[in-house]
Each structure stands twice: as C-alpha cells, then as structure tokens.
Amino acid sequence: MKNIENKVVIITGASSGIGEETAKLLAENGAKVVLSARREDRLKKLADEIGENAVYLKSDVANPDDMKALVSFAKEKFGKVDVLFANAGIMPGSSVSALRVDDWMDMIDINIKGVLHSMAAVLPDFLAQKGGHVIVTSSVAGTRVIPGNAVYSGTKHFVRVFLDAFRTESVQEGTRIRTTTIYPGAVKTELLNILPPSEEKEGWEEYYRQNGLDASSIANAVLYAVSQPDNVDVSDMIIRPTGEV
Ligand code: NDP
Numbered sequence: 001m002k003n004i005e006n007k008v009v010i011i012t013g014a015s016s017g018i019g020e021e022t023a024k025l026l027a028e029n030g031a032k033v034v035l036s037a038r039r040e041d042r043l044k045k046l047a048d049e050i051g052e053n054a055v056y057l058k059s060d061v062a063n064p065d066d067m068k069a070l071v072s073f074a075k076e077k078f079g080k081v082d083v084l085f086a087n088a089g090i091m092p093g094s095s096v097s098a099l100r101v102d103d104w105m106d107m108i109d110i111n112i113k114g115v116l117h118s119m120a121a122v123l124p125d126f127l128a129q130k131g132g133h134v135i136v137t138s139s140v141a142g143t144r145v146i147p148g149n150a151v152y153s154g155t156k157h158f159v160r161v162f163l164d165a166f167r168t169e170s171v172q173e174g175t176r177i178r179t180t181t182i183y184p185g186a187v188k189t190e191l192l193n194i195l196p197p198s199e200e201k202e203g204w205e206e207y208y209r210q211n212g213l214d215a216s217s218i219a220n221a222v223l224y225a226v227s228q229p230d231n232v233d234v235s236d237m238i239i240r241p242t243g244e245v
Contacts, residue, residue: 002029002030002227003226003227003228003229003230004026004029004030004031004223004226004227005029005030005031006030006031006032007026007030007031007032007082007083007226008031008032008034008074008078008079008080008081008082008083009026009031009032009033009034009082009083009084009085009226010033010034010036010070010071010074010081010083010084010085010118010122011023011026011033011034011035011036011085011087012036012037012059012061012070012084012085012086012087012088012114012118013036013037013061013087013088013089013137014033014035014036014037014043014046014056014087015035015037015038015039015042015043015046016037016039016042016189016190017187017189017190017191017215018087018137018184018187018189018215018218018219019035019037019085019087019088020042020046020215021214021215021216021218021219022085022087022215022218022219022222022223023035023046023050023054024046024049024050024219025216025219025220025222025223026219026222026223026226027050027051027053027054029223029227030053031053031083031226032053032054032078033050033053033054033055034054034055034056034057034070034073034074034077034078034081035047035054035055035056035057036056036057036058036059036061036070036088037058037059037088038058038059038060039058040056040058043056043057043058044056055073055074055077055078057069057070057073061086061088061110061113061114061115061117061118062109062110062113062114062117063117064117064120064121066117067117067118067120067121068121070118070121071121071122071125075125080125080129081122081125081126081132082131082132082133083132083133083134083135083226084118084119084122084132084133084134084135085135085136085137085222086114086115086118086119086134086135086136086137087135087136087137088110088114089110089111089114089137089155089191090106090107090110090111090191090194091107091149091152091191091192091194091195092106092107092152092194092195093148093149093151093152093195094148094149095147095148095150096150096151103151104151107151107152107155108151108155111152111155111156111158111159112155112158112159115136115159115162116162119134119166122134123177126175126177127175127177130174130175130176131175131176131177131230132177132178133177133178133179133180133225133226134163134166134177134178134179134180135179135180135181135182135222135225135226136159136163136179136180136181136182137159137182137184137218138156138157138159138160138163138181138182138183139152139153139156139183139184140183140184140185140238140240140244141153141156142156142157142158142159142160142181142183143160143183143238148200156183159181160181160183160236163179163181164179164181164235164236166179167179167233167235176230178225178230178233178234179233179235180222180225180233180234180235180236180237181235181236181237182218182221182222182225182237182239183236183237183238183239183240184213184217184218184239184240185213185238185239185240185241185244186207186208186211186212186213186240186241186244187208187212187213187214187215187217187218188208188209188212188213188214188215189215192204192205192208211241211243211244212241213239213240213241217239218239221237221239224237225237
C-alpha cells in the first residue's frame with residue numbers, strides 16, 4: 001500500500017492549474033483533499049467531479065483567519081490534517097523600472113505571506129502529532145535570477161530558503177515534519193492570465209503553448225513526494241520542460 005491512502009491533504013490554489021490537477025491525482029490515489037481558493041464555483045465543480053473524498057472552502061491565503069478556518073474545516077470534515085500543499089501563487093511579472101508597486105505587494109501578500117499564514121494555521125497540529133508534511137510550490141525562478149520578474153523571483157527564493165530552514169529546525173527539534181519544495185519550469189496553466197495585454201505577454205503565451213508541461217507533470221511529483229515512506233523526505237524537486245534553460 002502506498003503511503004497516501006486516507007491522508008488528508010489541504011491544497012491551496014486548487015481552483016485551477018497545478019492545484020486542480022494535484023487534487024484529482026491525489027484523490028484518485030486514495031487521499032482526502034480539502035480544496036482552497038477564492039473562486040468558489042471552480043472549487044465546487046472540482047469537488048463534485050472528485051466525489052466524496054473532496055471538500056472545499058472558499059478562502060484567501062492572504063487572510064490568516066481564512067487559513068485558520070480552512071484547517072478547522074478540514075478537521076471537522078475529515079478528522080485530521082496530514083499534508084499541506086501551499087501552492088497558491090500569482091505572477092504579475094514586470095521590470096522593476098515599471099514600478100508596478102501594487103503588483104509587488106500582491107505577490108508578497110500571496111506568494112510569501114500566503115505560505116506563512118497557511119503554515120501557521122496547520123503547524124500547531126503537526127507539532128502536536130509529531131508528524132505531517134508541508135509541500136510548497138516555488139519555481140525555477142526560486143533557483144536563479146530572472147530579469148523582468150524580480151519580485152516574483154524574490155518571493156519564490158523566499159519560499160525555498162524558508163522551507164529549508166524549517167526542515168532543518170524540524171530535524172533539530174525532532175518533530176519529524178517532512179518538507180518538499182517543488183520548482184516547476186513552464187507549465188500550461190492560468191498563471192499568465194493576470195498579465196496585462198502586451199507583446200511580451202504574447203511571447204510568453206506562445207512559449208508556454210509550445211513548450212509548457214501539462215500540470216499533471218507537477219501533480220505526479222507531488223504524488224511521489226507524499227507517497228514515500230515516512231522516513232523518506234523528498235526535500236526538493238525541479239521539474240522543467242526538456243530543453244528549457
Ligand atoms: P493558476 O493561475 O492556474 O493557479 C493559481 C492558483 O492560485 C489558483 O487556484 C488561484 O485561485 C490561486 N490563488 C491565487 N491567489 C490566491 C489567493 N489570494 N488566495 C487563494 N488562492 C489564490 O497557476 P498555476 O497552477 O501555474 O500556479 C500554481 C503555483 O505554481 C503558483 O504558486 C505559481 O507561482 C507556481 N508556478 C507556476 C509555474 C507555471 O509555469 N505555471 C511555474 C513555476 C511555479 P483563485 O484565483 O480562485 O483564488
């Protein structure tokens with residue numbers, strides 16, 4: 001039996017793209033999934049498709065009370081939480097000189113604070129049960145410098161550094177909480193929709209159409225990490241299209 005059956009997995013950013021595909025795949029493999037995002041209609045449709053092993057709660061990762069409510073909801077519905085997949089994120093990329101300060105702050109609120117709020121909500125249970133698994137979606141933009149996407153890249157570096165520091169602390173404290181940071185390259189999702197119309201956007205869209213991975217490639221990576229025996233911590237996974245620099 002794989003180490004996933006009956007695990008309760010909270011997934012933020014479950015209304016589209018990577019989160020949606022991961023929810024379907026984990027549920028197919030026996031997990032119970034708790035779907036979180038802001039677009040309730042999309043969550044309902046997905047939960048209906050998955051069936052009794054899925055529940056959903058409209059929730060905003062930028063709101064700490066929403067994240068606490070999400071964890072309480074998961075426990076009320078399924079009795080416990082085993083895995084947090086902190087996946088919600090946005091990429092309104094632009095050069096620093098464009099001074100799109102509101103976009104910068106949104107990325108900090110969602111890509112950084114969203115991860116922190118969801119972890120702060122779930123960790124009291126993981127610490128008490130001396131176990132659990134935190135999976136976070138960083139990006140290849142979290143492994144190197146991406147000109148034209150400086151703030152996004154910075155948020156994804158934060159995720160990498162933060163989760164690895166937390167992993168080390170968990171080892172030192174003996175809490176046996178597993179961590180996995182996923183670094184996708186281009187994946188065909190709705191991520192680019194937030195960009196205002198421009199030639200650059202069209203260029204990105206064409207690149208993603210030609211080269212982007214299906215979201216299932218990332219879902220497979222999450223399934224692999226979750227399914228490993230408890231003494232195996234798959235800490236970091238880079239999944240990029242073959243041929244992507
Ligand atoms: P999508 O745009 O398809 O999905 C993003 C998800 O995040 C949606 O479900 C959206 O739901 C959710 N989300 C955004 N803001 C919030 C918020 N404030 N509160 C709750 N949920 C929110 O893109 P992806 O699937 O590609 O993105 C998933 C993750 O993958 C992101 O962290 C992204 O940075 C990362 N990534 C993606 C890559 C790609 O090429 N696609 C490459 C590298 C990393 P809703 O709007 O309904 O709230």
